[in-house]
Amino acid sequence: MIKVRYFGILRLDIKKSFDEIEAQDVEVLINIISSKYNLDIDELKNSIVFVNGKNINELKGFKTKLYDCDEVQIFSPVAGG
Amino acid sequence: MATIYGGYTGRVLKIDLSLKKVYEYPFSDKERELYIGGKIMAAKILYDNINEKTEPLSPDNYLVITTGPLTGTGAPSSSRFNISTLSPLTNLLTSSNCGGSFGIYLKKAGYDGIVITGRSENPIWIEITDKEVQFHDAKDIWGLKISETQSFFGDKCGKLVIGPAGENIVKYASIFSDERAAGRAGVGAVMGYKNIKAIVARGNNTVNVHDKEKLKNLYKDWVKKLKNHPITGKQLPRLGTAGLLSVMNARKMLATRNFKYGQYKDFEKVSGEYLAEKYLIKNKGCITCPIQCGRVVEVEGKQVKGPELETLGLLGANIENSSLEHIIRWNYVLDELGMDTVSAGVTIAFAMELNERGLWDCGLEFGKIDNIEKTFEDIAYRKGIGNLLAEGTRALSKMFGGEEYAMNSKGLELAAYEPRGAVGQGLGYAVSNRGGCHLNGGYLVVLEGLALSMDAYTKKSKAALTILFQNLMEAASACGSCLFTTYLFIPKYLLEHPNSFLTKVSLWFLKNSSPFVNIINTLPGKFFKFNVSRLPHIRALKYVTGMNMNFGILKEIGERGYNLERMVNIKRGINAKDDTLPKRLISEYQDSRDKRSIVPIEDLKKDYYKIRGWDKNGIPSQKRIKRLRAFGG
Numbered sequence: 001m002i003k004v005r006y007f008g009i010l011r012l013d014i015k016k017s018f019d020e021i022e023a024q025d026v027e028v029l030i031n032i033i034s035s036k037y038n039l040d041i042d043e044l045k046n047s048i049v050f051v052n053g054k055n056i057n058e059l060k061g062f063k064t065k066l067y068d069c070d071e072v073q074i075f076s077p078v079a080g081g
Numbered sequence: 082m083a084t085i086y087g088g089y090t091g092r093v094l095k096i097d098l099s100l101k102k103v104y105e106y107p108f109s110d111k112e113r114e115l116y117i118g119g120k121i122m123a124a125k126i127l128y129d130n131i132n133e134k135t136e137p138l139s140p141d142n143y144l145v146i147t148t149g150p151l152t153g154t155g156a157p158s159s160s161r162f163n164i165s166t167l168s169p170l171t172n173l174l175t176s177s178n179c180g181g182s183f184g185i186y187l188k189k190a191g192y193d194g195i196v197i198t199g200r201s202e203n204p205i206w207i208e209i210t211d212k213e214v215q216f217h218d219a220k221d222i223w224g225l226k227i228s229e230t231q232s233f234f235g236d237k238c239g240k241l242v243i244g245p246a247g248e249n250i251v252k253y254a255s256i257f258s259d260e261r262a263a264g265r266a267g268v269g270a271v272m273g274y275k276n277i278k279a280i281v282a283r284g285n286n287t288v289n290v291h292d293k294e295k296l297k298n299l300y301k302d303w304v305k306k307l308k309n310h311p312i313t314g315k316q317l318p319r320l321g322t323a324g325l326l327s328v329m330n331a332r333k334m335l336a337t338r339n340f341k342y343g344q345y346k347d348f349e350k351v352s353g354e355y356l357a358e359k360y361l362i363k364n365k366g367c368i369t370c371p372i373q374c375g376r377v378v379e380v381e382g383k384q385v386k387g388p389e390l391e392t393l394g395l396l397g398a399n400i401e402n403s404s405l406e407h408i409i410r411w412n413y414v415l416d417e418l419g420m421d422t423v424s425a426g427v428t429i430a431f432a433m434e435l436n437e438r439g440l441w442d443c444g445l446e447f448g449k450i451d452n453i454e455k456t457f458e459d460i461a462y463r464k465g466i467g468n469l470l471a472e473g474t475r476a477l478s479k480m481f482g483g484e485e486y487a488m489n490s491k492g493l494e495l496a497a498y499e500p501r502g503a504v505g506q507g508l509g510y511a512v513s514n515r516g517g518c519h520l521n522g523g524y525l526v527v528l529e530g531l532a533l534s535m536d537a538y539t540k541k542s543k544a545a546l547t548i549l550f551q552n553l554m555e556a557a558s559a560c561g562s563c564l565f566t567t568y569l570f571i572p573k574y575l576l577e578h579p580n581s582f583l584t585k586v587s588l589w590f591l592k593n594s595s596p597f598v599n600i601i602n603t604l605p606g607k608f609f610k611f612n613v614s615r616l617p618h619i620r621a622l623k624y625v626t627g628m629n630m631n632f633g634i635l636k637e638i639g640e641r642g643y644n645l646e647r648m649v650n651i652k653r654g655i656n657a658k659d660d661t662l663p664k665r666l667i668s669e670y671q672d673s674r675d676k677r678s679i680v681p682i683e684d685l686k687k688d689y690y691k692i693r694g695w696d697k698n699g700i701p702s703q704k705r706i707k708r709l710r711a712f713g714g
Contacts, residue, residue, distance in 0.1 A: 007352075008327070009324075012320070012357055012358070045580065046577055046579060048328070048534075048579055057579075057585070077576060
């Protein structure tokens, strides 16, 4: 399971700070979150995403692989752009 | 002294407290063109009136309160005014841009500014109206806290007040206008030393503007821009400045355990998100401000101002406290005592580290929170260890040692950004005219992680961008605007599409932008005779004052101001060795595995001085000063 933490306006909008979700990579994870909270996928893809403390733009972007117990932090854009 | 320009009353009040006499301080239209108002106008007044021997806590020091031409004209986010003086904490010039309504009321009373010198023998409060200036005995209000003092004067007037910390000359006491503080570097101590408990302004004077119709349309458009911008329209109204704490932690730039680390394990418990979820009642802001970044929370059954980002960081992560409830309470207590939460937070964190290392048995410990509130009270009333803590971090390091981790620059405690995670911000702290201030330092952390994510560790282009931001923010502040209005300078697209190819290319460009930025930084203003729509201040100044105005003139006003403030400090004896940071930040890696996690201060300074036209001692060249007409002429 991947530990997902939400920050910024996204967290206020979905009224949730933490989830545990099963996903192989960031893209899949974002898709699951989009469906779960009925969020526009394109807007959600504009979030700032950190995997185990590293920005996905320094890793493999949305193709970054995820492994059991990884921690993903998702920030609304602007909070951390 | 009358003026041909709109936006000004044309009069500056001078008060000699020792003689209890008032005069008009001469300030000409030529000076208005060069120095505009606010902190730059104040820098000119200080440069002309203080010398190398003037003691901050002496009758000879000047307390200068100035508005900008946009203040009181209905400009969005522009109810601001400025307080400058020689700081008892740094012994140098300090300036504090403050919100609340005092600036607007001062103009209603018919004045653009107040210049105060001398010292009253007894505590007084000063009443300034459009008819007269009166000195009143303050015996009935001396000793009162901030809100009690404000209540004494009722509504429909601007109130500038100090609390017990200012009365007892705590070196980082603040001055309050409504719930907003001229917080930093001890302006409240100077007011307290001069025995002024409060200044109250009221009147019916109106401010004329040059082109009312064009201004009305511009302001409408400016408000729209602020409301549509992702930072000023969404982030700040929804989460306030507090909303930046989580991302600072993710980017390793959240000062933790007296700046030993850049991340705090319990950051979520003191975050803006948690504040919004558990404690926020509503948001609030200054008059004429569409941003409404203030947080309203409840303490003792009263609705009061909630903590800002700096307070959350420095009374949370930096002392390893994870109780947001306590931070909210301490924020209220510190405001009521009239004390800067930033310097108070950094000073107690330093004391905790001194205690931990066996250098000062003061009873303060990281993570121990039961004695903090009493410590703040003791600081304000200078009791016990509070009497020493009231002197600030640098003074404590001289008493007990630990200079290498006494988190100040030029005597002013650093803000909550750990600069080893944002080296441009580190440069800003080191060269800032008022000491370790994030805003006066250029606030490069906005590009290095808060809003955009340019490479936070590279030295490339950091000096150039710092100078550009310092100059533009200096000019915006002098207009009477909140510094948040300069966020419009950052393109919306880049903020809203952080993962796009275009944003990545733009960030690469930003990293390599120094040759282009330095064209702006070094060429005279006459080469930039155009408007920049992202800076509505340009056209606002033109329509309010009737002065010729364009980007070149505005950026040169900012550069002139920054250099003039520097020259005040040069007069006070600073040089390149003072533009530095505590050793921890420049010689110890934040993360021993990451050799970039350190502030390469000497390299950054070298670039900075060269672009500024300063010599290796950090002294502005005669050529640059002459070109800028920094001293007038």
